[in-house]
Amino acid sequence: MLPVLRTLTWLAAGTVAVLFLTQPISTDAQLTLGCSAIVVMSAIWKFGRGKLARQSFLALGTFVVMRYLYWRLTSTLPPVSDTLGFTLGTFLLCAEMYCVLILVISLIVNADPMQRKRLPRDDDDILPTVDVFIPSYNEDDYILATTIAAAMSMDYPKEKLKVWLLDDGGTDQKCNDSNPVKAEAARARRADLQALCAQMGAHYLTRARNEHAKAGNLNNGLKASRGEVVVVFDADHAPFRAFLRETVGHFARDPKLFLVQTPHVFLNPDPIEKNLQTFNRMPSENEMFYSVTQRGLDKWNGSFFCGSAALLRRTALDSVGGFSGVTITEDCETALDLHSSGWTSVFVDKPLIAGLQPETFVSFIGQRSRWAQGMFQILILKNPTMKKGLHMIQRLAYLSSMTFWFFPLPRLTFMLAPLSYIFFDVKIFVSNLDEAIAYTSTYIVINLMLQNYLYGSVRWPWISELYEYVQGVFLFKALVSVAMSPRKPTFNVTAKGLSLDNDHLSELAWPFFALHGLLVAGGLMATWRYVFEPGVSDLMLVVGAWNTFNMMIAGAALGAVAERKQPDRHPRxxxxxxxxxxxxxxxxxxxxxxxxxxxxxxxxxxxxxxxxxxxxxxxxxxxxxxxxxxxxxxxxxxxxxxxxxxxxxxxxxxxxxxxNPREYFVLADLMYADSDALPRFLASRRSHKSILSGTYEFIYWGITEPFRALAYMRKQLKDSKEAVTIEATPEMSAEMLKKLIEMAKTGTPSADAAKTKSIETKAA
Missing domain, CATH: 2.40.10.220 (predicted glycosyltransferase like domains)
Structure with missing residues (x-):
């Protein structure tokens, strides 16, 4: 009886909501409704506490969003007779529908994130045996030695812990490469790492061929090991001493548990944090995912494997044939297979590893392209909406994580859409100034309030828009390549541990200069048309404001690709x-x-x-x-x-x-014995950023960062012009030429190329 009553109640509430949402009202009444919602939500935010207040805030905000959505669908599309306007307007509407869909799913998933209690310490005799896998490809010895020492120093019975270095850089395939230089390098790497593992007490393992990338490497480790629980650490993800004590006990409490995932936390800034100088004062981009979204997914048994800093039950992996390797994101794919087979997962919201992330914008885009392509592959090849064994929220959760990577399409649409009206007078959005204020402006404010309420301590206002824009310019091509050939993308290792010796523009900076210049031209044109052109309506003000906001994003993006020097190779x-x-x-x-x-x-x-x-x-x-x-x-x-x-x-x-190898254990003790070091660091930069202060900071970047980027451009152009051409004479020895080439390579990046090319051409 109760389920039937509950269903009827939901149907009645839904019917009332739909009738209320679709009720036609005047523009003034809509403005009053939107402003009232903002006031009430502000009051709830300030004075409300508990689950009821949270749900009321989210429900009221969602209502305003739905009112805006209904208005957009029914009143703002150009007439079908205007073929170009209707086509472009429909495309813009679809982009907005995508954003609303992602927002709604995030509200469902994150409405009540789970906060798990810390487990009591279990007795040693009941703990499972553990195999630690450290997959490696081309990392430096000191990175591997640090991670191995930290893994072996974890607080756990030594007789139940084995650490494996899974080396894909020293496979038989690489040692027998047709290129003798590459083959010798692979053989030397294998010998060095074998010696390193022997001295540190770890187990070295390689394989015949580099098949199925990281998934194949991990599966090779499964064949050689016997531990009940498998722990995966990326080569540059060193664990703190308490890692296993904080996590492994969950397996004894749930026999169907296949995964315990912990957050990824990085000691170094990503390129955007480094170039905008926010690392020590602003939460990193991934903190919203690990501190809110993964906890939200955890409530619905939807938190998934993120490739590292995770524990997996061996019997669960065996039940699905090991780590999945159909796509290049083996982590999420493996979790999807296991969730659909009835296994469960847990997310422990305590940072217990310290890792490295890409330092340069090029390597950052390379990493994100792989993530985007892999998630799109899973969507095509293992669509979660059709996957048997998943419940509805799990399907939504996986669908959200995969469709999130479609953001390049709407982001670039929003960036370029105003220009169609400014330059060509193509109306893709039918509205007057009053309607834009009543519907659009209140929707934008409500949307900002919802995001700031849910994520304000881990994501500053407008930061999502910046990250999506700088990635979207390049990820669009990556997504198209998957759509054309879903099985074609291959796994590429992300370069890390680099240093930048001087300020310079990223090699990928030119599209951002072009787009910023286009938006500046659009702003000037909008101003000229509004002031001097007869018959231009107030709609030009709305479109001009939209274009100005896009200019701020594009300006901040120029700062993101203006690479600041970072001579310190080792983050502290x-x-x-x-x-x-x-x-x-x-x-x-x-x-x-x-x-x-x-x-x-x-x-x-x-x-x-x-x-x-x-x-x-x-x-x-x-x-x-x-x-x-x-x-x-x-x-x-x-x-x-x-x-x-x-x-x-x-x-x-x-x-x-x-x-020496034994001294790395002292370093591991110094760096990773105190498991509260990372939580203290994260807490130091998690102060809530209000919408107003966040907007001010973003506008400041949008105005000032283009000037810094232009200064870098001028410097590089000047250095290129001053590059010295060295004439090779008969008296000049080959050794002298070699020294001159090496000297040329010590200049700036742009000068490097010019000098070296000139020298080598003359030498030839």
């Missing part, structure tokens, strides 16, 4: 550790305040070496261990000069000398 983690530094026969107590794979910052707590004893002196750093002592080794360091910080305290830099 803020820590709070005590130790001692032995230098020149003297021991000094120190407080370690930050650390990276290349060095650390210390403050002398009692006495300080003399200036004569500081610069470039070799010493040994000892650390007071946290918890179980892993090793009594110390770290070889070189003491650098001190710098006075804002608190009038001198911080000294210590540069690590070449570490």
């Amino acid at each position: 983690l803020i820590v709070d550790r005590q130790g001692s530094l032995e230098i020149l026969g003297q021991t000094y107590p120190v407080h370690v305040i930050n650390v990276s794979a290349g060095g650390c910052g210390v403050i002398f707590t009692e006495r300080t070496p003399s200036e004569h004893d500081v610069e470039n002196n070799i010493g040994r750093l000892s650390i007071v261990p946290m918890g179980t002592i892993i090793t009594d080794e110390t770290l070889p360091v070189m003491l650098k000069h001190g710098t006075l910080n804002s608190d009038k305290v001198t911080t000294y830099g210590l540069e690590f000398a070449d570490l």
Whole structure:
């Protein structure tokens, strides 16, 4: 009886809502309705608490969005007789419908995100055996050594923990490459990593051929190992000591659990954060997904495998034939197969790994292109709407995660649509100024309020629009390639661990200059037409404002592709550790305040070496261990000069000398013993950003960043003109030419190409 009553109640409520939504009212009444909704939502936001207030806020906002949607569908399309206007207007309407669909699904998924309680510590004798997989391809030895040491240092019974380095850079296929240089490099890599694993106590494993990319590598690991639980860490994702204690206990509490996923947190900024200088004060782009969306999915048994920082049950993987490798996003594909087979998942909202992300805009776009192509592949080849075994919200969740990557189409549509009216007087949106204020402006404000209410502490206003625009310019082509040939895309490893020695424009910057110039021209044309052209209506004001907003996005994007220099190759983690530094026969107590794979910052707590004893002196750093002592080794360091910080305290830099494999365990203890280090860092930049302050910051970028980008362009053009052409004479030896080429390669990126090309041409 109760299910029937509940169904009837929902049907009645839905009928009333539809009747209310479709009720024709005057423009003034719509404006009053929209403004009233804004006032009531503001009051709920300020004074309301609890689930009822949250649901009321979301329901009221959704109602205004639906009113706008009904108006757009019924009143704003150009007449069919205007073929061009109707076609372009329909295309714009479809783009808006897509955005509303994504918004509605996100409201459903994130209406009440799950917050799991921390598990009690289980006794060692009941813990499962664990195999840790670290898939590798072309990473540097020091990155791999750091991750291996951190994985082996996790708080877990040693007899139940095995760490495997799965090396796809030293396969038989690569060692027997037809190119002798590549073959020798692969053989040398295999020998080096075998020795590294032997010295560190890890297991080295490679395979015959590089088939099915990362999924094939992981499946090869499954064949060689026997642990009940498999943990996957990317090669540059080092775990904190408490990783397993915070996560593995979920498997004993749910026999159908296949996955425990944890957040990905990065020690270095992505290119947009670096170039706009927001890393230490603004939440990263991925924090909205990991801190809100994954918790929302978790409520509906929909959180999915993200490729790393995750634990998976072996029997679950065996039931579906291992890691799925049909697409290039094996993680989400594997989760989809297991969810549809009746297995469950858990998301633990505590950052327990520290990783690296792409430093350059080129590598950033390469990574996102792979994600977009892989998700589109899954949608085509394993459509979640048709997948048996999923419940309705799971289908919506997977559909949302896949269709999200269609954003290049609407984003570029919104960017270019105003220009059709400004330049060609093509009306693709039928409205007057009063209707635009009553419907469109209130919809925009409500939409911003909904997003800021749900995500304000982890996503600043307008940041989503910026990230979508800078990616959309290039991801459109990637999506088209999948549509043409769904099985064609191949897995490409993302380049990380790079450094940028100078300020320069990204190689991919030119489309952003072209689009920004086009929008500036559109703004000038709109102004001229409104002021001087007879008969131009107030609609030009609306379209001009829209174009101006697009100019702000495009201006901020120019800042995103104007690459700032980043000479420090090793990103630092803020820590709070005590130790001692032995230098020149003297021991000094120190407080370690930050650390990276290349060095650390210390403050002398009692006495300080003399200036004569500081610069470039070799010493040994000892650390007071946290918890179980892993090793009594110390770290070889070189003491650098001190710098006075804002608190009038001198911080000294210590540069690590070449570490042997055992010393990486000391580094792992220093960096990853304190599992609260990352939560403290994330909390420090998660202050809520209001709509007004976020809009101000965004406008500031939109105005100032184009000037910085232009300055970089002028510098590169100047450097190119000043590139020196070196004439090769008969008296010039080959060795001298080689040295000159190397000297030319030390210039700026644009000068590099010009100098080297000129030298090599003359030498030929």
